[in-house]
Amino acid sequence: MRAFRIADAPFDIATERGRLLAQQAGAYACFEGWVRDSNEGRSVLALTYTAYQVLAEAEGNRIIEEAKARFDIIDAASVHRIGRLELGELAVWVGVSAAHRDEAFAACRWIIDEVKSRTPIWKHEHYADGDAEWLHP
Numbered sequence: 020m021r022a023f024r025i026a027d028a029p030f031d032i033a034t035e036r037g038r039l040l041a042q043q044a045g046a047y048a049c050f051e052g053w054v055r056d057s058n059e060g061r062s063v064l065a066l067t068y069t070a071y072q073v074l075a076e077a078e079g080n081r082i083i084e085e086a087k088a089r090f091d092i093i094d095a096a097s098v099h100r101i102g103r104l105e106l107g108e109l110a111v112w113v114g115v116s117a118a119h120r121d122e123a124f125a126a127c128r129w130i131i132d133e134v135k136s137r138t139p140i141w142k143h144e145h146y147a148d149g150d151a152e153w154l155h156p
Contacts, residue, residue: 023079023097023134025072029109030098036114039094044116048123050131052111054104062147068101068110071139075099082133090126092117097130099140 117123
């Protein structure tokens with residue numbers, strides 16, 4: 020299984036987490052990004068994520084490999100949704116296993132920040148006033 024992948028349907032976090040389990044791991048940290056009802060003072064109804072999937076997955080996997088080299092972690096993975104997502108739906112998940120919590124937390128934070136800044140994934144926010152806007156997450 021790839022460490023980073025794009026999903027066009029909901030996925031099971033427990034399954035993703037299970038792939039990171041290891042006997043040498045004493046810590047697990049994760050991040051879940053959900054669709055919220057507002058952004059910068061505007062009421063949001065839904066989001067549509069699009070991606071240049073091949074490039075996004077390649078860059079996402081590079082990010083995971085960089086995290087493994089940069090932090091003292093055992094494993095890491097991430098999944099990002101595409102398509103239309105309603106309020107409360109899971110948009111992105113990152114999980115990290117490590118011997119100790121400090122490295123797990125640090126790597127998890129670093130991975131989500133890098134995914135948001137480096138992968139070609141865009142979100143189209145649909146607002147309550149009928150307007151919509153494209154944003155890079």
